[in-house]
Structure formats: C-alpha cells, structure tokens
Amino acid sequence: MPTPNRGRVLRSVRVAAAAAAIALLTTVSACGSSDPTATAPASSAPAGKVVVGSFAFPESEILGEIYAQALTAKGIQVETKFNIGPRQQTIPALRDGSINLIPEYNGNLLAFYNPKYTERTTADVDKALDTAVTADKLRVLDSAKAEDKDAYVVTKKTADDNQLSTIGDLSKIVPFKLGSNPQFGELGYGIPGLKGVYGVGTKAKEVTFVPIEDFGGPDTVKALVDNSVQVADIYTTSPALVANNLVVLGDPENMISSQNVIPLVADSVYTDQLGEILNKVSAALTTEDLIALRDRVEGKEKASANAAAKEWLTQKGLL
Known part of the structure; x- marks a missing residue:
C-alpha cells in the first residue's frame, strides 16, 4: 500500500543527504589534505607545550618522568602520555603531534628505520640516526652512557x-x-x-x-x-x-649493537634550551642508575616512577 506522504519524505531525505555531503566535503577540505581519506592529527600539542610519551614498560615510564620533570623545573610547559605501546604506535604519535618527545634506545630505533643496519658502536649508531629520523621531522639528542640491551x-x-x-x-x-x-x-x-x-x-x-x-x-x-x-x-x-x-660478560667485538638511552624529539618543539636540559640528563644517566631506578619501582619498595625520577634528578643536581 503506497505511503501518502512518500514524495514529501523522499524530497526531505534527498535534501538532508545533500546537506550532509556538503558538510563532509567542507570538513575534508578543512583538513588541508589532498587525500579525502586522510585523518587529522590526533590532539596535537598546544603551541609551547611539550608532550612526553613512553613505551609500555616501567623503565620507559621512569625515563619519561625524568625528562618531563627536568623540563618542568626549567619553566617548560609539559604534558605526559605514558604507556603508549611499541614503535609502531610511538613513531606515528610523534609524526602527528600527539607526543613530541620520548626516551628511545639508539640501536633499536635505527633498526626501525633500517632493519639491515650494520653500525654497532654508540658513535656510529648515533651518526646514522641523525640522518634516519629527519624524514619524520625528528631529531635525536645526546646519548646517555646508560644502556638497556641483551647481554x-x-x-x-x-x-x-x-x-x-x-x-x-x-x-x-x-x-x-x-x-x-x-x-x-x-x-x-x-x-x-x-x-x-x-x-x-x-x-x-x-x-x-x-x-x-x-x-x-x-x-x-x-x-x-x-x-x-x-x-x-x-x-x-x-x-x-x-x-x-x-x-x-664484555663484548669487545661489539657483536651486540649499542642500545643507549637517547631522547627523540620533534623539530616542532625543539629549542636550544630543551636540548641543553635533556643533554645534561643524558650526561648524568648511567646503566647503574637505571638498574637502581628499576629496582625501586619494580622491586619490593614499589616506588612510583614519579617519585623515583624526582629523587634521581635531585641527587644529580638537575632540579
């Protein structure tokens, strides 16, 4: 049986659909992308703010806290987004501005960009990284002596x-x-x-x-x-x-690539002040420090990453 107002309803549906299509096109155009399927960056950091991320394991969160607190102490506005996940998530987050800074490990980071890399020493790995990360408008700062690697x-x-x-x-x-x-x-x-x-x-x-x-x-x-x-x-x-x-056991042939802790930062938030602060952190951080920090957080004490980081920074004269 025909619906009495069917023609009127259909006209209303067509008008609504057209309006929705125009709105969609306007939204896509506003993204500034030539790809209509592209999505806008997820919550980029406000201007002047540095968003510090971490991988999803305790040591990375401790390092993220150290970076965040060291920057905050010098007047830099900081937000934290910890426990993000592996590089398949953290690198895209750096690319789209969801985070701007993360503690990394130089050998594994280079392997992400070049799985066939042959560099093994800290100096050689860092030199290769300087070039590798520029495609993503990122930069690495000074490596710490601290390493977390297979042994x-x-x-x-x-x-x-x-x-x-x-x-x-x-x-x-x-x-x-x-x-x-x-x-x-x-x-x-x-x-x-x-x-x-x-x-x-x-x-x-x-x-x-x-x-x-x-x-x-x-x-x-x-x-x-x-x-x-x-x-x-x-x-x-x-x-x-x-x-x-x-x-x-020592590895004099450098069979195991260096895995030094290294800050990875987006060019968009980098300043000489930020670089100086983080390089001082790296200069003070040793493998023994990381062992002690992990023991405090993961051992019997169960200290928070925030508290452990603050005490370490205080001991090193960085707060």
Missing part, C-alpha cells in the same frame, strides 16, 4: 672459577647450556653470532640452546642461578643482576 650473563662463581670476563672466554667452559628467549637461536647477536664472531659453539654439542619464554625475566634468572643453564641472555638494566650477584 651474556653468568654467575659470579662461574666467572671466578673459569676466569671469564668476555663472551669469547665462554670457550673455556664448553660444553654448556645457554638460556634465552626462543628468537635468540636465530638472531645475529645470538647463537649465530656466538659462533661466527667469537668462535664459541662451532663444534657439535658445545652449546645447547634452552629456549625460555620470559625474555630475561625471573624464569631465566632462576635457571641460571640454579645452574640449569650456565649462560643466560639477561638485559643489562635488570635489577636481578645486582640482586643475584651476576656477571655481564
């Missing part, structure tokens, strides 16, 4: 009994078991590097790889302390190194 670790007893100080010295204790995350068996600084760079494990059954899923966490540490494995891959800022009196 070949043994107990102090194993080191003392066998006079181990470097990765190459592991040839003295073959055969041995090495515990690490499953990917370590294929990484260039993992089992292949151990063989190719240091000549350890080139013969059958010299090195038995034991995959452990927690990426240098409690299970890996327990396996090492219990002697279930004699060597383990544990990150250099793990509080477990001090708590369990573990020894990080």
Whole structure:
C-alpha cells in the first residue's frame, strides 16, 4: 500500500543527504589534505607545550618522568602520555603531534628505520640516526652512557672459577647450556653470532640452546642461578643482576649493537634550551642508575616512577 506522504519524505531525505555531503566535503577540505581519506592529527600539542610519551614498560615510564620533570623545573610547559605501546604506535604519535618527545634506545630505533643496519658502536649508531629520523621531522639528542640491551650473563662463581670476563672466554667452559628467549637461536647477536664472531659453539654439542619464554625475566634468572643453564641472555638494566650477584660478560667485538638511552624529539618543539636540559640528563644517566631506578619501582619498595625520577634528578643536581 503506497505511503501518502512518500514524495514529501523522499524530497526531505534527498535534501538532508545533500546537506550532509556538503558538510563532509567542507570538513575534508578543512583538513588541508589532498587525500579525502586522510585523518587529522590526533590532539596535537598546544603551541609551547611539550608532550612526553613512553613505551609500555616501567623503565620507559621512569625515563619519561625524568625528562618531563627536568623540563618542568626549567619553566617548560609539559604534558605526559605514558604507556603508549611499541614503535609502531610511538613513531606515528610523534609524526602527528600527539607526543613530541620520548626516551628511545639508539640501536633499536635505527633498526626501525633500517632493519639491515650494520653500525654497532654508540658513535656510529648515533651518526646514522641523525640522518634516519629527519624524514619524520625528528631529531635525536645526546646519548646517555646508560644502556638497556641483551647481554651474556653468568654467575659470579662461574666467572671466578673459569676466569671469564668476555663472551669469547665462554670457550673455556664448553660444553654448556645457554638460556634465552626462543628468537635468540636465530638472531645475529645470538647463537649465530656466538659462533661466527667469537668462535664459541662451532663444534657439535658445545652449546645447547634452552629456549625460555620470559625474555630475561625471573624464569631465566632462576635457571641460571640454579645452574640449569650456565649462560643466560639477561638485559643489562635488570635489577636481578645486582640482586643475584651476576656477571655481564664484555663484548669487545661489539657483536651486540649499542642500545643507549637517547631522547627523540620533534623539530616542532625543539629549542636550544630543551636540548641543553635533556643533554645534561643524558650526561648524568648511567646503566647503574637505571638498574637502581628499576629496582625501586619494580622491586619490593614499589616506588612510583614519579617519585623515583624526582629523587634521581635531585641527587644529580638537575632540579
């Protein structure tokens, strides 16, 4: 049965649709993009404000707090957006202005831009980064001495009994078991590097790889302390190194790329004052500091990242 006012309703619908289409076109034009599917940046920072971000793990939040508090103390307006996620999220956030500054790790950041990079030392990695990040209108400042990277670790007893100080010295204790995350068996600084760079494990059954899923966490540490494995891959800022009196073996061949903490900042907010403040922070920050900071936040004390950062900055005379 026909609807009595159907013609009037259809005309009203057409008018409304046309108005909506015009509004949509106006909105797209206002974005200033030639791509009608492009979206506007998500909440760019107001002029004069620096938005500090972090990755989604405690150490990064601590570093973000250090940066934010150091800048605030010198009169720079700061906002924080922590626990964002991996680089697949943080780099786009830097590009669109959602954040303007984040504590980074130079080797992994370079790998994001160039997965086949060959630089290994801090100086070489930083030099390559200077160029790599410019495409995104970003810049890196000075690297800290502090590094958070993979390391070949043994107990102090194993080191003392066998006079181990470097990765190459592991040839003295073959055969041995090495515990690490499953990917370590294929990484260039993992089992292949151990063989190719240091000549350890080139013969059958010299090195038995034991995959452990927690990426240098409690299970890996327990396996090492219990002697279930004699060597383990544990990150250099793990509080477990001090708590369990573990020894990080030296890497004189730079098989493992540098992973220095480094500020990554957007050109849009960079000033000489900001650079000077953050470079002073980097000059004061050591790996031992990171271990202590992580231990305060992640250990028994359960201090807040905010409090731990403030006390560190105060001790270093940066507040």
